[in-house]
Amino acid sequence: MQHFSLDAAHMFAGGMVLVSFMMLYQDRILGLINVFAAHAVVLTLSVSWQAYIQDAPHLYITAAIAFGLKAIGIPWALHRMVVRLGIHREIETVGGIGPTMLMGIVLVALSMVVMLPAAAEADPIAREDLALALSVILLGLLMMVTRQNAVSQIIGFMSLENGLILAATGAKGMPLVVEISVAFSVLVAFIVIGVFLFRIRERFDTVDTQALDDFREGRE
Amino acid sequence: MAIAVALWCVIGLIAVSAAAPALAARPQPLGTRLVYGASLILTGLLLLIGIAALLGGADFQGQKVLPIGLPWIGAHFSLDSLSAVFLIIVNLGGVAASLYALGYGLHEEAPGRVLPFYPAFLAGMNLVLLSADAFSFLVSWEFMSLSSWALVMSHHHEGENRKAGYVYLLMASFGTLMLMLAFGLLAGTSGDATFAAIMTAAHPDWISGAVLVLMLLGAGSKAGLVPLHVWLPLAHPAAPSHVSGLMSGVMTKVAVYGFIRVVFVLLGQPQWWWAVLLLVLGSLTAVLGVLQAVMQRDLKRLLAYSTVENIGIIFIGIGLALAFKTNGMGAAASLAIVSALLHCFNHSLFKNLLFLGAGNVLVGTGERDIEKLGGLIHRMPRTAYLFLGGCVAISALPPLNGFVSEWLLLQAILLSPDLPQWALRFLVPAAGAMLALAAALAGSCFVRAFGVTFLGRARSTAASEAHEAEPVSLKAMSLLIGLCLLAGTLPGPLIDSLSPVTSFLVAGHMPTQPLMPLLSIIPINESRSSYSGILVFGFIMASSWIAIRVIHNFASRAVRRAPPWDCGFPNADPATQYTADSFAQPIRRVFGPMFFRLKVDAHMPRPGDPKPATLAVTLRDLVWDFLYAPISGWVMFAAERLNVLQFLTIRSYLSLVFAALVALLFLVATWA
Structure with missing residues (x-):
């Protein structure tokens, strides 16, 4: 049972890393939103599994929040937003897909190298969970850095947040309050960014952040 | 427990500080009197605690851990004989300044800018002395720096004060940064930053050496060691005079305390090259400080430069103590450290007194430029005589207290031939020569300061219309001169009371000072040298009295007629003086x-x-030209280059954060 629970926990966490790579690869915006929903579903599964093996019922609440907000609520809202903004076109990446994927692989390797010795004394579930969670966080950051479209930057940010929750639930004894507050901060960030998106579009007729920079440089 | 009472007093000072804005808004002088009165009472209590902890021994000392500050660690406070000595110095200064300000504070144009920060400044200095872990020490230190900065900026309408405040803020942050690095090295990776843990841990030689250099930079910049003194003559005069007195007389001593605490208590056995560093810096500071003081025309700036000189003298004493301690010469080391501590005490008395006198002159005439003063002895006689007393004390003339500590220091210097290191054997007499030069120049500096300010005829209408200060302010000054005289004539008990500190710091103590014969003090042993302040005092008094009597009784009283002598002033213009x-x-x-x-x-x-x-x-200040001007040039150059970073895109900023994160992770991965 011990081995099985460990393997299953690793499978779910590893699945999140895999889905993060899918996000890096996906360059259409609607597809990206769907992959993000899948990311949240895998997170839900992972958190529920942790709740089961750690015998921590409050983690089910975290899982429910993750599922309700991130797998259904936010993707749905993003869908509507994208449709209303009218951006179905292809999103451009900086530096191309191939190098980005390669870089992502390097980041995963780096987080393994860092976390496995650093958390050597922690129990195996927490240790590898932490390593995979750090990979998810780094991949989310990489996504924010490489994309120009504001919507995909938001998605990168939220996948980063998913990585944080993965890390938090992997460690035993994290109080529920922390998870709920993280979830709500994501929600607030989402709302704020959503409002800004519309404001930006109103002014510049695009949500490409390059336009913002062009405007700022033009003014100087 | 005494430490609990002391901490309550500090909390009381902070509470007064919090209430001060409301009091300052009320019609004056009530608010001013309340704030300074409360500060007077609280510092008086702290003074009593300091005296009790020094004389009463272990009964009045102790530790306390408060659950504030860093979570799970708390803030550690302790009161031992070393902190007790400085508690006495700080709060004696606090009492005198508060008493003085009961009168002087009424002349303040913007009390709202001074009253809230004054008790906070006192509280900060006391907290530094009571702290017993690195975190609370640094927080208190910064609290002290910032509250004194606010006081420096209280007259911010003058551009010069703003510049002073800016330079002070820069140097204070630099100093705290250095202290932080020093404590970081001391605490190491163990994470236990209490002084007790640091003291018991073993430090490799290179760490001790690095900590010494960092402490010289950190505490030295606050104390005013050359070449880190540049802020001091700008900032100290800019504050209101009672605060100038506190900053010069007392805050520099808090820096000396920090230095002694770390170097003597936390670092363990010293290395002999530390003493070389300290002796060189100390003598340089003493001579350059007093040379600058002789050149100044601004009375308060002159006093501030003289503080630099006295800090140099104190650091020579500390350096000597280190030199003797390295070689296990306990008695000699205790003599040197006693002279340093005694000079801290003495300097805090007479520098406070002189700054308060300068405050009276400033209020009475509105002038700080001594070229525009003169003849004040007629308009403000009591201030003049009190100031003269301070000048005599700071010029190290017997029977006042300045002489005692400098004489003890010279006695310690005379022991240097016993040192085994040749470098020290050559260096210490050189430092002694510099000390003698500094003392002589200080004498001329204060003859000039007193003579030009108080004697002769008034050089401006402001000086000719000067008025005497409030009686309560003069009482504060009389208290200080009384203590100067007491410490100068009866230094024996003072030296005896320091023996727990010396055995704590250098594992040795001076011979017990006998009350008889003739109340003299003995640095090493009776056959070698001794000095009796009371005898010298009595001799000076008796010989002056006899001279006066002789002149009065035996001079011819016959009326003589002669052409009128114009007292050496054939020209009526005061500019001919x-x-x-x-x-x-x-x-x-x-x-x-x-x-x-x-x-x-x-x-x-x-x-x-x-x-x-x-x-x-x-006159050019070479330290400024050769050290600070190039540094500020480099900073400006780097700032110009880095200016580009202000105008990056959001994604570039994110990329920078990302790159930094990855680089740090990479570092962690390769380090482990």
């Missing part, structure tokens, strides 16, 4: 070309030309 600049001229001629790049530009009009002759003297 001896001026401060002319008094300093011989010293300027000797040292000016070397230390100040002196330029004298004398312009004589041709015969027949009615234009007046002009004489322009320019």
